[in-house]
Amino acid sequence: MRLGVSAYRLRRMILPGNVPGVLMHVPQNAMFHIVRNRRKAGTMSARAAGDVIRKRLPRGWSAELKPGAGNESSLLTLRGTGGRGARLNVVSRSQVGPKDVSRLVSQAKDVSRTLLVAPFLGARTRELLAGAGVSYIDATGNIRLTVSEPAVFIEARGAERDPDRKPRALRSLKGAAAGRVVRALCDFMPPYGVRTLAEASSTPLGTVSRVVSLLEEEALLTRDAKKVITAVDWPALLTRWVGDYSVTGSNMMSAYLEPRGLSALGAKLAKLGRYAVTGSLAGPAIAPARLAMLYVEDVERAAEVLELVATEAGANVWLLEPYDPVVFERTQTLTLAPEKRSVTAAAPTQVVADLLTSPGRGPQEAEALIEKMKGTEDAWRKRP
Amino acid sequence: MPGANVPEPEYVAARRVLLDAYEALGVHRKAVVLVGAQAIYLHVGEGDLAVSPYTTDGDLALDPRELEDNPELNATLEAAGFELTIRPGTWTMTDVHIDFMVPTSLGGGGRRGARLGVHGTEFARKATGLEAAVVDYTLVRVGALDPADTRMFDVRVAGVAALLVAKLHKIDERKDTPDRLQDKDGLDVLRLLRFAETAHLAGTLVALAEHAIARDVTRQARGFLQEHFSHREGIGAQMAVRASIGLEDSAAIAISCEALARRLLTAWT
Structure with a gap:
């Protein structure tokens, strides 16, 4: 589909100050014109920009591009019907994001006479450029050209999303979504496909695919010819996860003291809403726990209910506002010695990650727990 | 254990x-x-x-x-x-x-x-x-x-209340002769404070403070608790710290004394 130029014929208006000028308003489908000016994905030449602008100018106007020599920028001269001209410095960039705008402005010789040309400019970038008075054009049809003498104002909307944006290859397992996928991969016994995994981890398919691709590349899971995940090396995956995840870095930790000692804590847990014990208390019990770690939904309320004292020094309880509600999923019921009280503990895989990133004997306890879990995989790994 | x-x-x-x-x-x-x-x-x-x-x-x-x-x-x-x-x-x-x-x-x-x-x-x-x-x-x-x-x-x-009163008197009586102070007495006070349910303990202490025989010592004990335990640097709190040094976190012990003594004093009115 291609719309004729007349379809874009623009309302003429008088610019403020009674200067005769032109407002060009190009509807969103302007991009259909402009696509052909793109030589290849990810670039837009000054010449192509000049061509697009020339077509947008009112009858009788002209646009002449003089390519810059060497390091000099190209010059675009716009001439109105009265013969008067305005010269714009054309600045070409292959990529411009919001954070680049201020530097661009500070480097410009004359901001109001600068035309930025880029393959794609996002909404926030365009907003910042407009605010700074920089004219711009991108290869998808986003245009804002403003010149006061001779007066011309062209504005057009192109694409909102960069059509060349490739799904970026994932490099880290940071963040809640990656955490959910890792947890699901460890908690659920393969085989399953990414769709099932996406459902089981309440995570968008795209995110799951990227995490799975990364993990496949790192040989932490295996997929068959039909792309079905057939095996997950969960001990290695948990170890890999804690490269990007840590119990104190990924969760919001607040330190408290239970002045009556940890054994007094167990009886009070039932008064909490959702919670999950993690760390040493949920560990392999190779030594008495000196620090209780608890995931709770609301740290301040939990501290009040549990009658804890906020303190950094001497803390024996860490209340954690979780990186993701997944810490409350697939929990286990544990019996705490010596009162033999039943408490809810995070899934063993979560406990391993938290112990691996805990102070003191945490990492050794994690290793012991992994060894124990290797022998009981059928009990704690479920079908998705 | x-x-x-x-x-x-x-x-x-x-x-x-x-x-x-x-x-x-x-x-x-x-x-x-x-x-x-x-x-x-x-x-x-x-x-x-x-x-x-x-x-x-x-x-x-x-x-x-x-x-x-x-x-x-x-x-x-x-x-x-x-x-x-x-x-x-x-x-x-x-x-x-x-x-x-x-x-x-x-x-x-x-x-x-x-x-x-x-x-x-x-x-x-x-x-x-x-x-x-x-x-x-x-x-x-x-x-x-x-x-x-x-x-x-x-x-x-x-009872726990009577034991607390007795320990607090022992500590206060000996506070000016440090060589007679036994640090474990500080830790014993903390044991009692940790064990007792605050409201129940306070109730017994209030009753003892009205009893013909126990009244005076119980009322004095409230002052000793305030003076020696309701601040982490207090004599009693620091005795508890010394009695558990190397085995318990010193800050945890001192702050526990402070927090539990304050809670008891608040309930004991």
Whole structure:
């Protein structure tokens, strides 16, 4: 589909100050014109920009591009019907994001006479450029050209999303979504496909695919010819996860003291809403726990209910506002010695990650727990 | 907890001698109330402090009002094999001491020895702060720790509130003579504070503060708790820290004293 130029014929208006000028308003489908000016994905030449602008100018106007020599920028001269001209410095960039705008402005010789040309400019970038008075054009049809003498104002909307944006290859397992996928991969016994995994981890398919691709590349899971995940090396995956995840870095930790000692804590847990014990208390019990770690939904309320004292020094309880509600999923019921009280503990895989990133004997306890879990995989790994 | 199931031999011996004393006391048993570390242990157990509440001493508060004239106490204990090793009040058998102490306000005239009529002035010594113990106690059936010893006695064991009052007096009394301060007393106070349900403990203390015999010492004890425990740098809080150094986090101990003392003081109004 291609719309004729007349379809874009623009309302003429008088610019403020009674200067005769032109407002060009190009509807969103302007991009259909402009696509052909793109030589290849990810670039837009000054010449192509000049061509697009020339077509947008009112009858009788002209646009002449003089390519810059060497390091000099190209010059675009716009001439109105009265013969008067305005010269714009054309600045070409292959990529411009919001954070680049201020530097661009500070480097410009004359901001109001600068035309930025880029393959794609996002909404926030365009907003910042407009605010700074920089004219711009991108290869998808986003245009804002403003010149006061001779007066011309062209504005057009192109694409909102960069059509060349490739799904970026994932490099880290940071963040809640990656955490959910890792947890699901460890908690659920393969085989399953990414769709099932996406459902089981309440995570968008795209995110799951990227995490799975990364993990496949790192040989932490295996997929068959039909792309079905057939095996997950969960001990290695948990170890890999804690490269990007840590119990104190990924969760919001607040330190408290239970002045009556940890054994007094167990009886009070039932008064909490959702919670999950993690760390040493949920560990392999190779030594008495000196620090209780608890995931709770609301740290301040939990501290009040549990009658804890906020303190950094001497803390024996860490209340954690979780990186993701997944810490409350697939929990286990544990019996705490010596009162033999039943408490809810995070899934063993979560406990391993938290112990691996805990102070003191945490990492050794994690290793012991992994060894124990290797022998009981059928009990704690479920079908998705 | 190590030792929870198999008591240390010192504990076994201390309990055996305590039972020996009870056996010897006969009709006078109703006049004695178990106080001190053994009483605290009966309430609190091992607790979860890494410092064992170990003691070999048996501390018995004696209420002269409940004593019979016969049999004569000194002769009775000697007949049972005890020896008065420190005059007045400390009776010893096989290196285990049993201290008989009379609340000062019930101990009559004299400086150290309690005036016990026919039983003389050397059987027990006077001690301040024990008044609450002869008022607040519960009966606990106490047996030996050695399975071969089948003796059982219903022992009057001072309540948590009375034990707290007694410990606070002991600490305050000795605060100006640091070499007489025993750091474990600070930790014993913390044990009691950790164990007791605050509102219940405060209720008992309020009642004791209105009791004819216990009133004065209980009210004084409130001041001592405030002064020595309700701040982490207080004498009592720091005694608890020193008694657990290397085994417990010092800040945790000091702040626990402060927090629990403040909670009790708030409830105890």
